[in-house]
Amino acid sequence: MTGIGFLKRLLGSTATHERVTPLRLQAPEGSRVLMVDDSPTLLAVLGKMLDQEGYAPLKAFDGESALELARDEQPAMIFLDIVLPGINGFAVLRALRHDPMTRDIPIVMISGNQQATEQFYVQRFGADDFIKKPFGRAEVTTCIHKLVLSGRLAAREIAREVVPVRMTEGGVVPETTVASIAA
Structure with missing residues (x-):
């Protein structure tokens, strides 16, 4: 615990600071994502990021194999x-x-x-987005989020928690509450 954290706890501060991560829309789980780069390190890192997010990464080290994989794997x-x-x-x-x-x-x-001219040509030739290296998970998930929002990628279903309820004299209550009341 840091000194400031210790003092806050000692003085009874109840304020908590939590980091809230905004919901990022994602493409459907298992979606194939082709990564094209001549750096095995970049492909390994990006592949791991995508794999952890539920995607199926495909790798190509050059342009020719990228074209072939894109046509074959869609x-x-x-x-x-x-x-x-x-x-x-x-x-x-x-x-x-x-x-x-x-x-x-x-x-x-x-x-x-880092040249801005590349971004100009990327847009002119029809790319959907541009990310500068080095990049992290936040840039990748933000990029995918923007593609889903724009309709260029299908959206992943968001799991919703279903809570069973029971009617009581007091109204509708969740099952877990009914069980604790009955005990």
């Missing part, structure tokens, strides 16, 4: 690096947008280059 979305061996990310983006089988897949471009 992923729900694609994270596509701009700088790739062989065909660069812009050429892959253009090819995906011109192919009737892949033209509607949401594509998020990723790059470590």
Whole structure:
């Protein structure tokens, strides 16, 4: 416990500070997400993030294999690096947008280059979003959230808790309350 925390507790402060995480909409669980980057480290980290969120990550290390996987697997979305061996990310983006089988897949471009010109070309060639490297889980989930909100990705069903109720003389009460009253 920190010194300030100890003093607050000692003086009887009842104020608590909780970090509230806003609800982020997600794509359906099990959705395939294609990640295209020549860095095995980035693919491993991004893949782990996506896996922990319930997605099925697919990996491609270059543009040619990305095009093939996109056509064969029909992923729900694609994270596509701009700088790739062989065909660069812009050429892959253009090819995906011109192919009737892949033209509607949401594509998020990723790059470590800080130049604003890349963002301009990404939008001009039809990418849905752009994330600068290095990025974390918050940027990935925010990006997916925006794609769901815009209608580009289907939304995951949000589980709702169903509480059984029972009618009593006092009105409707949850089952757990009825059990504790009866005891």
